[in-house]
Amino acid sequence: MASAYVAASRGKTFLGHPRGLFLLFFTEMWERFSYYGMRAILVFYLTKHFLFTDEPAFGIYAAYTSLVYVTPVIGGYLADRYLGARRAVLAGGIFIAFGHILIALVEGPQGAQGGYLNGFYLALASIVVGTGFLKANISVLVGQLYARDDARRDPAFSIFYMGINVGGSLGPIVCGVLGETVGWAWGFGAAGVGMVLGLVAFISLKHELHGAGEAPSLPVLKERAVLGLSREWAIYAVGILAVLGLWVLIRYQEAVGTLLLVFAAGTVAFILYKAVFTLDKVDRDRIFGALFLIALCPLFWALFEQAGSSLNVYTDRSVDRTILGWEVPASAFQSVNGIFIILLAPVFAWLWTALAKRRLDPSAPLKFGIGLIGVGAGFLVLVAGAAAYAGAPTPVIFIFLVYLIHTMAELCFSPVGLAAMTRLSLPSMTGLMMGTWFLATAAGNFIAGLIAQASGGEGAGPEKVLEVYGRIGWFSIGVGVVVLVISPLVARLMHLDLLKEDAGHGLAGEDALAEPAAAGIDTRVEKAPRR
Numbered sequence: 001m002a003s004a005y006v007a008a009s010r011g012k013t014f015l016g017h018p019r020g021l022f023l024l025f026f027t028e029m030w031e032r033f034s035y036y037g038m039r040a041i042l043v044f045y046l047t048k049h050f051l052f053t054d055e056p057a058f059g060i061y062a063a064y065t066s067l068v069y070v071t072p073v074i075g076g077y078l079a080d081r082y083l084g085a086r087r088a089v090l091a092g093g094i095f096i097a098f099g100h101i102l103i104a105l106v107e108g109p110q111g112a113q114g115g116y117l118n119g120f121y122l123a124l125a126s127i128v129v130g131t132g133f134l135k136a137n138i139s140v141l142v143g144q145l146y147a148r149d150d151a152r153r154d155p156a157f158s159i160f161y162m163g164i165n166v167g168g169s170l171g172p173i174v175c176g177v178l179g180e181t182v183g184w185a186w187g188f189g190a191a192g193v194g195m196v197l198g199l200v201a202f203i204s205l206k207h208e209l210h211g212a213g214e215a216p217s218l219p220v221l222k223e224r225a226v227l228g229l230s231r232e233w234a235i236y237a238v239g240i241l242a243v244l245g246l247w248v249l250i251r252y253q254e255a256v257g258t259l260l261l262v263f264a265a266g267t268v269a270f271i272l273y274k275a276v277f278t279l280d281k282v283d284r285d286r287i288f289g290a291l292f293l294i295a296l297c298p299l300f301w302a303l304f305e306q307a308g309s310s311l312n313v314y315t316d317r318s319v320d321r322t323i324l325g326w327e328v329p330a331s332a333f334q335s336v337n338g339i340f341i342i343l344l345a346p347v348f349a350w351l352w353t354a355l356a357k358r359r360l361d362p363s364a365p366l367k368f369g370i371g372l373i374g375v376g377a378g379f380l381v382l383v384a385g386a387a388a389y390a391g392a393p394t395p396v397i398f399i400f401l402v403y404l405i406h407t408m409a410e411l412c413f414s415p416v417g418l419a420a421m422t423r424l425s426l427p428s429m430t431g432l433m434m435g436t437w438f439l440a441t442a443a444g445n446f447i448a449g450l451i452a453q454a455s456g457g458e459g460a461g462p463e464k465v466l467e468v469y470g471r472i473g474w475f476s477i478g479v480g481v482v483v484l485v486i487s488p489l490v491a492r493l494m495h496l497d498l499l500k501e502d503a504g505h506g507l508a509g510e511d512a513l514a515e516p517a518a519a520g521i522d523t524r525v526e527k528a529p530r531r
C-alpha cells in the first residue's frame with residue numbers, strides 16, 4: 001500500500017486531492033443513489049403494493065437495513081485477507097445492480113404475493129451481499145490514498161461523504177417520484193441504472209487509484225481452492241450461496257436480531273483478542289478508542305434511521321406536504337438530509353481544517369457527543385412543533401428542521417467515525433474495523449425498527465409517534481452529555497500525538513517517508529487531538 005500512496009500523492013490532483021478520491025466519490029454517489037432511492041419507497045412498496053400492515057413492513061425494513069450493515073464485516077475481512085478493496089468494490093456493485101433490477105422485473109399486480117414477494121426478497125438479499133463487498137471497502141480505498149497523518153485526510157472523508165449525499169439526495173427524488181407517481185418498477189429500475197453507472201465509472205477509471213486496494217497476494221488469490229475454482233472465484237461463489245441463505249433469513253426480524261447479537265459479540269471478542277495479545281500498548285489503546293466510538297453507533301443510528309420508516313410514514317400521514325400548490329410525495333423528503341449534507345459538508349470540512357490549524361479541532365469523542373445531542377434535539381423540535389399545531393397536520397417546516405438538525409449531528413458523527421476507523425487501525429485490521437463500524441450501524445438499524453414498531457401498530461395515531469420521539473430524544477441528549485464529559489479521557493487513548501508515517505502502517509510506509517517533501521506532504525504531527 002505504501003507504493004500506492006506514493007503514486008497517488010505524486011499523481012495529478014483536483015482541488016488539492018488525488019483524482020482517485022473523486023472517482024470513489026462518483027462511484028459511491030451512484031451506489032448511494034440506488035440505496036437511498038430504493039429505501040425511500042421500500043416501506044410504501046410493502047404497505048401500498050403488497051398491502052402489508054405497518055408492523056411487518058417496519059420489521060422487514062429493519063431486517064433488510066440491518067443486514068445491509070452486517071455483511072461489510074465479512075466483506076472487509078475478505079478484502080483484507082484475499083481480495084483487496086478494489087476487487088471487493090467491483091463485485092459488490094455487480095450484486096447490487098442485479099438486486100435493484102430484479103425488483104423492477106418482479107413487481108406483479110397489487111396485492112399479489114407468492115412468487116412476486118419471493119422474488120422481491122431474493123433481490124433484497126442480493127443487495128445485502130453486494131453492500132457487504134462494497135460498503136466498507138470503498139471507504140478503505142479513500143484512506144489508502146492518504147498518509148496516516150496527512151492533514152487532508154479528514155477533509156477528504158468529508159468530501160467523500162458529500163458524494164454519498166449527492167446520491168442520497170438525488171435517489172429519493174428520482175426513484176421516489178417515479179415509484180409513487182409513475183410505477184414502482186420505474187423507481188426500482190432507476191436505482192439499478194444508477195448502480196450500473198457507478199460500475200462503469202469505477203472500471204473505466206480505476207487507473208486513478210494508482211494500485212490502491214490491490215489484493216495482498218495475487219498468487220494466493222489465484223490458487224485453486226475449491227472444486228477447481230481459484231480462491232477469488234470461490235469467494236464469489238460463496239457470495240451467490242449467501243444470497244440464497246439471506247433470501248430465507250430476511251423475512252424473519254427476530255432471527256436477524258439474534259444473528260446480530262451473536263455476530264457482534266464474536267466480532268468484538270476477536271478484535272479484543274487481537275488487541276490484547278498481538279498489539280503493543282499504543283496500538284492497543286487506539287483500538288480501544290475506536291471500539292468506544294463504535295459502541296455509540298447503535299444509539300445514533302437507531303434515532304437517525306427513523307427517517308426511512310416511522311418518520312417517513314409520519315410525513316405521509318400527518319404532515320401538510322403541499323409546497324407551492326404541489327403535494328410533494330412523502331418519499332421525496334428523504335432527499336432533504338442529502339441536500340443539507342451537500343450544502344453543509346464543505347462548511348464542516350473547512351471548519352475542522354481551520355480549527356486544526358489553530359490546534360483547536362475537537363476530538364472525535366467530543367464530536368460524537370455533540371452528534372448524539374443533536375440527533376435527540378431534532379426529535380424534540382418536531383414534538384414541539386406538532387404540539388403547537390395540535391389537531392391539524394404538522395407544518396412541513398418542522399420536517400425540514402428535523403432534517404437540518406439531524407444533518408448537522410450526522411456531520412459530527414459519521415464522516416468523523418469513518419476517518420477515525422482508518423486512522424486508528426493497523427493495515428491488517430482496517431477492513432475489519434471498518435466492517436465493525438458498519439456492524440454497529442446494523443445494530444442501530446435493527447433497533448430503529450423496534451422503535452418504529454413501538455411508535456406504530458394498528459390504530460396508533462400520530463400522538464403515539466410523538467410520545468416515542470420525545471422519550472428517545474431526551475435519552476440521546478443525556479447520553480451525549482455524558483460522552484462530552486469523558487471525551488478527554490477517550491481522546492488520550494488514541495495517542496494521536498504519536499502518529500507518524502512508518503513501515504508498520506499500510507497506508508504509508510518507507511517509500512512515503514523517503515520523499516514527503518517532493519510529494520507536497522506536510523509530515524508534521526499535530527499535538528492537539530484530532531478526530
